[in-house]
Amino acid sequence: NAGVTQTPKFQVLKTGQSMTLQCAQDMNHEYMSWYRQDPGMGLRLIHYSVGAGITDQGEVPNGYNVSRSTTEDFPLRLLSAAPSQTSVYFCASKPQGRNQPQHFGDGTRLSIL
Amino acid sequence: AQSVTQPDIHITVSEGASLELRCNYSYGATPYLFWYVQSPGQGLQLLLKYFSGDTLVQGIKGFEAEFKRSQSSFNLRKPSVHWSDAAEYFCAVGASNDYKLSFGAGTTVTVRA
Numbered sequence: 001n002a003g004v005t006q007t008p009k010f011q012v013l014k015t016g017q018s019m020t021l022q023c024a025q026d027m028n029h030e031y032m033s034w035y036r037q038d039p040g041m042g043l044r045l046i047h048y049s050v051g052a053g054i055t056d057q058g059e060v061p062n063g064y065n066v067s068r069s070t071t072e073d074f075p076l077r078l079l080s081a082a083p084s085q086t087s088v089y090f091c092a093s094k095p096q097g098r099n100q101p102q103h104f105g106d107g108t109r110l111s112i113l
Numbered sequence: 114a115q116s117v118t119q120p121d122i123h124i125t126v127s128e129g130a131s132l133e134l135r136c137n138y139s140y141g142a143t144p145y146l147f148w149y150v151q152s153p154g155q156g157l158q159l160l161l162k163y164f165s166g167d168t169l170v171q172g173i174k175g176f177e178a179e180f181k182r183s184q185s186s187f188n189l190r191k192p193s194v195h196w197s198d199a200a201e202y203f204c205a206v207g208a209s210n211d212y213k214l215s216f217g218a219g220t221t222v223t224v225r226a
Contacts, residue, residue, distance in 0.1 A: 031212045
């Protein structure tokens with residue numbers, strides 16, 4: 001009963017490095033999304049996907065790329081890490097239906113030096 | 114676009130006392146409303162949701178919330194708080210025309226013995 005799995009749990013990068021945060025769900029959910037959580041700002045939507053092959057930008061997409069080649073996986077790529085991207089990143093998935101809640105992973109804590 | 118305001122950044126409550134967390138939303142049509150709880154170092158767990166019907170919604174862990182359209186509010190309540198309720202609580206609103214959620218900034222609850 002894995003749900004939404006995020007890897008890694010912690011990561012430290014240097015400015016300018018690139019990396020991919022992994023997200024996988026085993027619930028066959030169509031909708032997946034990435035959020036970042038910063039103190040006093042709640043969760044802000046970075047990118048989302050309504051199905052395989054379909055992605056779109058959220059509220060704060062700059063500096064991030066996503067792809068959705070399968071229903072299960074939704075990786076988030078940092079192209080050139082900046083200190084402003086230091087944050088906790090959450091992946092979520094949800095089934096079809098507007099009233100269905102999102103299921104969250106445990107997060108990736110990312111520090112950019 | 115929808116938005117959420119949680120007026121209280123931090124609330125301290127004694128164990129056994131009642132708790133009420135405020136949430137005000139902005140959205141032109143009937144919203145989909147959610148309360149999530151986040152324990153330290155964890156992801157977000159759904160407490161309850163509202164999308165139609167009875168305006169008093171029961172959730173897990175003894176929580177309830179009341180939807181008041183006239184006040185654009187969806188306040189969360191618990192009659193008697195336990196030490197394990199210490200966490201951060203997020204209110205979120207979803208629109209009827211897409212899958213995206215907008216989160217409030219969160220309210221941190223501290224429970225004193």
